Amino acid sequence: MELKKISDRVFYYPHQPETDRPLLAYLKGEKIILAVDAGNSADHVDEFYKSLEVEGLKKPDFTVITHWHWDHTFGMHHIHGLSIAHHKTNEFLNNERAKLLDREYIQFLKRDDERLAKEYVDNKSMIVVLSDIQF
Template structure:
C-alpha cells in the first residue's frame, strides 16, 4: 500500500479493510513530525514507516492516539518517538492490558473478531502499552 499525499505537509496511509487496519495520518512540520494513531500491530507500524521512508519522510517524533480501540492502539509498543493520549484512553488501555493476561480472553477475542485473527498469528503476542504523555 502506498502513502497518499494531500499536500506537502499532510499524508495518509489508507484503511485496509481485509485486516481492519485504520487509516494512519502523518503531519510534517518544520522541526517535528506527527502521526495520528498507532495502528493495530507492529506489522502495521512497520508498513506505515516503510511507506514514509519511500517518500523520504522521517519517522514521527510524536504519535497522537484518537481513541483506545485495538486497531488504533495495539501498535503503540512499536512506534518511534513518544505517544500522546487522553487519560481516559490510558484507563481503557490498562483495562485491556489486564484482560489480555488471561489466555481465555485472547481466545475469545480471536474467535469473535476475524480481523484480530488475521492480524495476529496463533503464537504472536498482543502487546498493549499506555501512552507516554497523557492529557
C-alpha cells in the first residue's frame, strides 16, 4: 500500500478493509506534523511510517485520535510523538485495557470480528494505552 498525496502538505494512507485498517491522514505544517488516528496495530503504524519514509516525510509530532474504536486506537502504543484524545476516548481505552487482561475476552473479540482476528493472528498482543494529551 502506498501513501496518497492530496497536496504538498496533505497525504493519506488508504483504508484496508480485510483487516479493518482505517485511512490514516498526515498533515504537514510549517513547524508541526500531525497524523490523524493511530491505526489498529503496531504493524499498521509501521506500514504507515514506512510509506512516509519512502516519500521522504518525517514521522508525526502528534497523533490525534478521532474516536475510540479499536481500529483507530490499538496502534497508539507504537506511534512516534505524542497522542491527543478526548477524555471520553481515554475512559473507553482504560476500560478496554482492563478487559484485555481476560484471555476469554480476547477470544470473544476475535470470534466476534473476523477482521480483528486477521490483524491479531499468532497470539499477537493487543496493547492499549491512554493518550498523552487529553482534552
